[in-house]
Amino acid sequence: MNRLDDIPALRAEFPQLARRIHGKPLVYFDNANTAQKPQLVIDAVSDYYRLHNANVARAVHTLGEEATTLYEATRDKLARFVGARSREEVVFTRGTTEAVNLVAYSFLRPTLKPGDEILVSRMEHHANIVPWQLVAAETGAKVVPAPITASGELDVEGTVALMNPRTRLVGLVHVSNALGTVNPVAEIIAAAKARGIATLIDGSQAVPHFRVDVAALDCDFYVLTGHKLFAPTGTGALIARRALLDAMPPFMGGGEMIRKVSFEGTTFNDPPHKFEPGTPNIAGFIGLGAAIDWLQAIGMDAIAAREARLRDAMRAALAAVDGLRLVGDARARAAVFSFVVEGAHAHDLATLLDHDGIAVRSGHHCAHPTMQFFGVPATARASLAFYNTEDEIAVFIDALAKARRMLA
């Protein structure tokens, strides 16, 4: 039997899901912001501190070896989980944001010239816009927005038409956090590759929801963040081609990333350690390893199938709400829904929903250019995970109707 066949038992693995908020059972529809953590992940973190606490890759004593083994095991697990070509291609970072900055500063900036272009879609999270703007401002390069359509899909033809000999990198979100759109990343990677352009895919919202195979996608860089993957905050990764990592200079200097330091000159460690200075979030990465084991035991295909059912139920339910407009309604979408409701500000809606125990996000979702494109200052966003239920969707829809009446 799969754990998904017994949702109450699966939900019982998440202590937070048993909480009551303002006297009502919590309906947690803010998974795109951060996902809740199963007890097993919490235990892995506390076991590290209770039993194994030691620094990694430094001590030969037993605790040091235990900590290093547990920590490095996550690299193998993550490499398998996302289909990396090897464990050396998995660089641990604090999350997606740090991973994109690492690529911007280490890969792109050293060779970026005035007039060079970085092509990113209009539906990117700020984490896949601002690091490029920073290195572009220093070098005279520019960030070019790739077009999207009124339904929140990538304009593939328009995007490919913008690729030219000055384009140095294409950055694209795999699943949009603001719209829920699932992008045709393989098509864009192939088009960029055929033109000799580097590619970075932001997989923050993809890896928690379906199986990803980075080697098959054949992108140069794939970035992800652990806390959306049911793991602790401050964990994440850059998956990158080994040859590129070999050629890239370090991003930050310090301990662990070196081979030999002298005042005459310093030599650096091999990737991935070259990019991992200092003491990392050891407990967090051990928690990430536990989260991956747990997800794989359930199975990403089973998770994707369940979420597709929840998505369709939510889409149908939202379509029946008077005065509600979806912001982005792509054909290929995740169970992430941004919407505006006539006469109600998104923050007021989210506040009233919270009074009914329902957690949704309201705001710009770190995607100002996406909001500008749709001409809205903010949206409310409901984002589901496989532990959510159709009953929760019904509670949410009732609360939404009630909130709308109150705000009318």
Ligand code: PLP
């Ligand atoms: N990219 C996308 C699509 C996201 O949804 C997020 C988080 O909201 C990020 C990047 C940034 O992730 P982090 O803040 O964990 O670095």
